Amino acid sequence: MYKSFFHLHSTPFADSPDPRFLVRMPQTREALSTLEYGISAHKGFIVLTGEVGTGKTTLLRSALASFDPGRVFSSFVFNPRLDILDFLEFILADFGIVPQARTKSGMLIQLNRWLIERFRCGESSVIVIDEAQNLSWDQLEEIRLLTNLETPTRKLVQIILSGQPELEEKLTAPNLRQLRQRIALWARIHAIADTEASTYIAQRLLVAGSSDRIFPDDAVAAIFRASRGIPRIINLICEQALILAYVEQLHQIPAPLILAVVRDLNLDQLPFMASSSHTGPPTSVALPSLKHPQREEGGEER
Ligand SMILES: Nc1ncnc2c1ncn2[C@@H]1O[C@H](COP(=O)(O)OP(=O)(O)O)[C@@H](O)[C@H]1O
Ligand SMILES: [Mg+2]
Incomplete structure (x- = not known):
């Protein structure tokens, strides 16, 4: 539903193992x-x-x-x-x-x-x-x-x-x-490193048809923190964020919106969030x- 709003021809953050x-x-x-x-x-x-x-x-x-x-x-x-x-x-x-x-x-x-x-x-x-x-x-x-x-x-x-x-x-x-x-x-x-998160997000958006900077740096940082660099969770957050941003008619996603998504998805409750002290790049x-x-x-x- 958000695709035309963000000039995308396909879903950028689907949870499928698509080599493209x-x-x-x-x-x-x-x-x-x-x-x-x-x-x-x-x-x-x-x-x-x-x-x-x-x-x-x-x-x-x-x-x-x-x-x-x-x-x-x-x-x-x-x-x-x-x-x-x-x-x-x-x-x-x-x-x-x-x-x-x-x-x-x-x-x-x-x-x-x-x-x-x-x-x-x-x-x-x-x-x-x-x-x-x-x-x-x-x-x-x-x-x-x-x-x-x-x-x-x-x-x-x-x-x-x-x-x-x-x-x-x-x-x-x-x-x-x-x-x-x-x-x-x-x-x-x-998991991917914090320095790779913006490339990861930008490249998936590009494959789906958009070179717009939909996720600014502070939003990417919030996504990385909540996902601990796990691509599947990055996808989940980004997908929900795009839906919410479309509902709110925002072309760029502010960091507070990411925090709201993380709360909605209960990602701040996941065991890996509590147990892992790993915040940086893979060891x-x-x-x-x-x-x-x-x-x-x-x-x-x-
Ligand atoms: N290097 C990567 N580039 C793009 N997407 C990735 C990458 N690694 C994982 N993903 C995405 O993350 C999600 C989970 O990947 P998947 O291969 O199913 O993980 P696993 O099999 O290890 O559980 C998929 O949507 C996949 O496209
Ligand atoms: Mg698998």
Whole structure:
């Protein structure tokens, strides 16, 4: 409803992982290049971790979108709370394979044949598992076994596990030692820095069609404080602020309006607001660390 008022052709702060809106901040670029490198170099496992709302799904979608879909085939599992048969069936279906038999061995044989065919044609296959912190131990073991599908020279399928920091904890469990040894690349993303907030907001507005300075500096500062730099919360505040500003017929959004939105959304009550003392830029930038595949348990770099 506010789009024409602000000269926008699309919604600038929708909560969707749309690669068109990706703002390439330094940590975004690093994580993206880790994912893209992992896919193109056929590394075993790649892990992407970050807090809720920091941009993991958007990064995964953006990484896949940078490849030719006729050369790099992908299956994107967004709900890993499936039993193993449903899980395999979902992957097959996403790759466009019709399962001939709904048995684990039958589907694995079919998947293997299809992957070999892709390999022969010089094509790649990627399985992305989002929200991977929800995977059960059994599923993680089954997923590890998928990387046994290989030729003498390379893996037939690239697997990306993406999830919240609990995933990182889960992967340190002793029973996942074998899987952990196969993690070739690890990317981490964090909340954005206060100095990045205005670029983030301005770029999303630009993609949506407006180069107007709708959010002045003091409004951006208020948004950053309330969101702690979590992009999803920045989006939520900005979206509500645009609606309210439209109702009030304001072309520029004053900081008090942001404070009103933050109160209305109860963001000043959220636990992360009370517990975190982190006000500045991320304490460490997502340095995708190249993991030694044979690194022993407990020896990972963090
Ligand atoms: N680097 C970024 N550039 C633009 N928008 C981003 C970026 N990171 C996150 N977002 C936005 O924040 C919201 C949450 O991102 P999402 O990828 O769903 O987070 P996660 O999967 O980590 O919970 C989405 O609307 C997304 O577009
Ligand atoms: Mg997500």
